[in-house]
Amino acid sequence: MTAQTTVNPNRELAELAFSEVLNGHDLERIPDYYAADCQYHGMIGPEAIDSDEYGSFLSMYFDAFPDLSFDIDEIVTEADVAAVRWTARGTHEGSLMDIPATGEAVTVTGMSFLHIEDGEISRVHSNQDMLGLLRQLDAIPDSPRKIVRLLAGQMKRRLTRR
Template identity: 35%
Template sequence: MTTNKEIVRRDPEEIWTEGNLDAIDEIFATDFVLHDPSSADEPQDRDDYREYVETYREAFPDVEYEVETAVAEGATVVVRYTARGTHEGEFMGLDPTGEHVSVSGMEMYRVDDGKITEMWTSYDALGLFQELGLIPSVEELGEEWNTN
């Protein structure tokens, strides 16, 4: 029997890193709900999640997720990860920069009857935007403020 932790690990490892989007239909329930505070359209459904993954994988086609910790208790599984990839495609209106980025995050999943039914995601979006040059870093802001 597959454990909830094994089901959840398929998301970062198989869907995100390997790009197997067909696995979304296998492991996510049809009534899946995604909670992403960085999205204006929150909450989102399974089709929205597929588009979310496609968007990021097109922008960072070599993305690799490293699951650093996975903890399961009952229907809840929490994953802490680091994602790394190279910005090679358009992302949020930004042309490819060629920058290699590293972003950490955590996700909490609920698994019912062998399917992921709900997910809450939180990642370092500010750090990602700084690595891509969309937002200045604190150091850059400090230098700018000190020269004025």
């Protein structure tokens, strides 16, 4: 008796979206994998963004990290959801959110939950280690004590402006 391999279409869709859009830096492929009305959560805050904003978000990262690549560490699928644990790597060669290029190689981990309807990704919920990214870019202090001092100083300045 031989084991049969079954193709999981949701897993395959997740892998293709990561391969073509994220690793291929091909924003024109977004409509091939994502629904026209797809909502993207966790990219720039709690509010959802649309596909155009998602393209701009990715473009900002592709410009800042021209060699940006994503490794899929794990995919778990159930019903209409594909949960993807990933690791992104790249070299900071362009400005990112007013942080000038540092030349630093960075590694960021994250997770994305892709909700799939009718063979397309209809909703994305992502979380990534932004604190770790900012630390690697020397954009924030690297110790809790320094962070507390920085935040306390910012609060004091805000209070004195009132």
